[in-house]
Amino acid sequence: MFGYVSADSALLSEEDMKLYRSVYCGLCHALSHRHGAFARMTLNYDMAFLALLLSSVYGVGFEKSGRICMPHPVKKQDVSSNEIIDYAADMNIMLSYKNIRDDWEDDRNPMSLAASGIMSASYVRLSAKYPRQYCAIENCLSRLSEIEKSGDPSPDSAADAFGTLLAEIFIWQTDALSDRLRAFGYALGRAVYIMDAAVDLKKDLKKQRYNPLAFFSGDREELICVLMGQCTKAYEALGVREYKSIFDNILYSGIWTKYRLMNSKEAGRRGKGSV
Secondary structure, eight states: OTTOOOOOGGGSOHHHHHHHHHHHHHHHHHHHHHHOGGGGGGOOHHHHHHHHHHHHHHTOOOEEEEEOOSSSSSSOEEEEEOHHHHHHHHHHHHHHHHHHHHHHHHHOOHHHHHHHHHHHHHHHHHHHHOHHHHHHHHHHHHHHHHHHHHTOOOHHHHHHHHHHHHHHHTOSSOSTTHHHHHHHHHHHHHHHHHHHHHHHHHHHHHTTOOOGGGGOOSOHHHHHHHHHHHHHHHHHHTOOOTTHHHHHHHHHTGGGHHHHHHHHHHHHHHHHHTO
């Protein structure tokens, strides 16, 4: 999810931060345990959000423990674990593998090729374990590739493809909650895709890469606000109670952090250029 779905830590309570960090650490340990030490290099807060949200929606509690690790070899860290964190770790690997392969195909970076080689066995194994998610990832990324090659000028086409992909990632199991979770994942995927396109627009234009916002003449921030409005509406429809203060922080504040940082840097560069 491009690294956008994370908390605004300055606004989290101490209690919420402790839980949030413990889920993040739990995801790290799950990645290592299930896919090897290298898998920790793919760790991100996006999948910690997935684990926490699904745990809240399904009322699945956490097993707590204190563990040491390479980044924290002396002091034990609070670690949360459950079957949903394991699922998030698996989705983390599937999405990271495809992202690394995409980097290799775009830039022919030998480091990306080596990393994808290390992860390929896990991807094949997970593809068999999660056929629905696998089909969504492969089909939607293939569709995105076609959109990029054709230079489709509509931001909606690419955003819809990524939203459709993410919708299936948010379905842990097929049941009465699936429709609402799918709607939320779809709306979130559309929003973060366009937000990422806005952040990368200048770089993509310079490198002559496809970016759906290169053809968009409207107000980019207004478009993102509309998409995030749809996302938060779908989130509120989930009716979450547990950990809601963390989710509110992420979806109403934290998710904007990277975008706001880009805007402030751009404003700073323009200011320097006008002196």
